[in-house]
Amino acid sequence: MGRETVLFKSEEKKNRTEIGDFFHRLGDKITEGQVILRQGGNDITLDIPTGVTLEIKVEDEEKKHKGIQHSLEIELKWFDNDQDSGGLELG
Numbered sequence: 001m002g003r004e005t006v007l008f009k010s011e012e013k014k015n016r017t018e019i020g021d022f023f024h025r026l027g028d029k030i031t032e033g034q035v036i037l038r039q040g041g042n043d044i045t046l047d048i049p050t051g052v053t054l055e056i057k058v059e060d061e062e063k064k065h066k067g068i069q070h071s072l073e074i075e076l077k078w079f080d081n082d083q084d085s086g087g088l089e090l091g
Contacts, residue, residue, distance in 0.1 A: 034048065
C-alpha cells in the first residue's frame with residue numbers, strides 16, 4: 001500500500017447555507033478545471049482533469065456521549081495520467 005501525504009486539511013463548523021454556497025463555488029471551479037484552496041497563509045492549487053472518480057459515502061458512527069454522528073463524505077480522485085471516463089448522472 002502506498003504512502004499518503006496530507007497536503008492541505010481544513011475542518012470548521014458552518015451552517016447549511018454557507019456549506020451550500022461553498023459547494024456551488026467549488027463546483028464552478030471544478031468545471032473551470034482549477035481549484036485553489038486557501039486558509040491563513042496556506043494555499044494549494046489543484047488542476048482538475050476532465051475525467052475524475054467521484055466517491056460518495058454515507059456513514060453513521062455511534063459516539064459514546066453524543067449519540068450517532070452522521071456523515072456524508074464526497075471525494076474526488078484522479079491519477080496524473082487519467083483519461084476522460086465518461087458521464088455521471090445524479091438522480
